Amino acid sequence: MSQNLSEKINDVLADRQLSISAITRELKDKGFVEHRLVLTGYLRALRDLKKLQEIEVPPSKVYRRLEHHEKCTDIYSMVGDQIKNLDMEVRLPLAIYIISRLFKRPVFREELLHLGINNKSVANCLESSACMITLSRDENLKLYRSEITRISIPVNDPAYEIKAEDGQMVSMANIILMETIKDLVDLSGLTPKTKQTKLVEM
Incomplete structure (x- = not known):
């Protein structure tokens, strides 16, 4: 696939997020006709290369651009990529646990x-008696909203907390954070070339 297509997709997604159908239409309007299946594969490849973020908005997916600095520092896409294949009943509370622990709020x-979790998934969870998250009543929410400058938080945007953490959640969060660190840091020359199944006992 040509570099020209990548540039055109970047132009189309400037300052907005679009579905595959919308991207296809926009490209066609610009005189670039490509089969939807080919374009879908290309968008997913750009996602895997951390050039685009894929966000689930059932029944479709939308894509948005990741600028150069975001590829290195966007904790949301990094964590989102690590948990995207988990079932939502695990994925949602795990995401809230990790981010709330990192940001202490x-x-x-x-x-x-930004983590790839849509509003419908949150609403469905809150309606379930087995839901592990709850609406936050923290008296400092207004202050937190004003202090977040990396992304725009809408006025009166609700916030969520974990009802109670357990050992399994802590264990899974540690694995996710470990994998995120490995994505951030060059470990070449520090890890063995042959894989070990367990640490050697001393």
């Missing part, structure tokens, strides 16, 4: 969108 709905 509740997690806003807008942040969940």
